[in-house]
Amino acid sequence: MRGHSTFAVFHSCFSSEVLPEGIYQLYLKEIITDLHEEFPDSSFLAFNFREGEKRSQFAGILCEYDVTVMDYPRQYEGCPLLPLSLIRHFLRVSESWLYLGNSQNVVLFHCDRGSWLVLAFVLAGFLVYRKLHSGERKTLEMVYKEGPKKDCDVIKIDIQCLVQGDGVLECVHLDLDPEREVMMFRAMFNTAFIRSNILMLNSENLDILWDSKARFPKGFRAEVLFGDVETRSPSKAPAAILNGEEHGGLPIEAFSRVQELFGGVDWVDSSNDATLWLLK
Known part of the structure; x- marks a missing residue:
């Protein structure tokens, strides 16, 4: 029997704007505080796709709030993809986490600047693996469309x-x-x-x-x-x-900036066994 799936994606991942360091820390602390208030009986596991090899600032801040953080690289040999072994590891860990704690656990997704392509691929795989969406290519295109959209100056x-x-x-x-x-x-x-x-x-x-x-x-x-x-x-x-x-x-x-507005895309099925939060 499949448990209730609650997962959240940080809103900053969908923006091309880079937050100043002080604002970024405040942004994360406010979100984690709100999550603990919204889900007082839940435990949180955050997957972060980081830039570089050092421990991310994201992990340092969230660990102060009893959030388990798993850092993944944002590329493999220069390509914005992960080895199959890491993708399988991610899917197994996320599934096990959601089954623990009487299905009250929450999975969080975050990526450092420039890591959106990896996060989008993994998030699409997560949606298909959890049977929250069907069709690999369709799901991947849907997630990519929600990615950062930069202004275009000619x-x-x-x-x-x-x-x-x-x-x-x-x-x-x-x-x-x-x-x-x-x-x-x-x-x-x-x-x-x-x-x-x-x-x-x-x-x-x-x-x-x-x-x-x-x-x-x-x-x-x-x-x-x-x-x-x-x-x-x-x-x-x-x-x-x-x-x-x-x-x-x-x-x-x-010339005038070209912006493409986000389309009204349904992220997950309307069934009651899946919940997606967009953390702003």
Whole structure:
């Protein structure tokens, strides 16, 4: 006989926003306090998909509130997946935990930044394994749709550079410290092979650091437009206004942000033997 399944996913996993350290600690403490009040007779087991090898901050905070935490890696050999042995271990542990304590135990799901893909895969497997959803692919797509949705800004940069023959295009990100450069992507080309004065590049055509592939969404695209020398605009580009600030040198134009609203998806069956909480 299958027991009552109560599990919860932390709301922060569905957001691309990074909470400041102090706010993050307060966020976790308030949620755990509310859970203990809502389920006074329950014990909690939290699965966390962490970044790095060290004990996560999430585990340190929850252990103070008598919550058992199991840290799992967020990748295996560079891929956002877990070995089959770890997935089987997760499913067996979660099932055993839900059967203990007269079916009053609660399972919590959390992931560190950049670990959503692993959490989504494991959560979909959990739903199918517990027979809360049917259809592996359908369940996986449903969970992925609930993942973080980032704003999409279209940025135009007028480089004003004469090129002929072999060329290298490199995009770097200047962090808060202007002296620190983070390489985003790089592409090599030859102008002899450019057709219609346009070079279309997607994530598969770019040289990307092995640990930064998660930064690029599936539909990421870069377009390099070339003009004839005779029609080249003046060498000094005018300043542009972006978000109320003046930027000299390279003009940048930001267009309206594209946001996709969450769809009204039923996470679990409407039966009484399963309960899902979204922890905000």
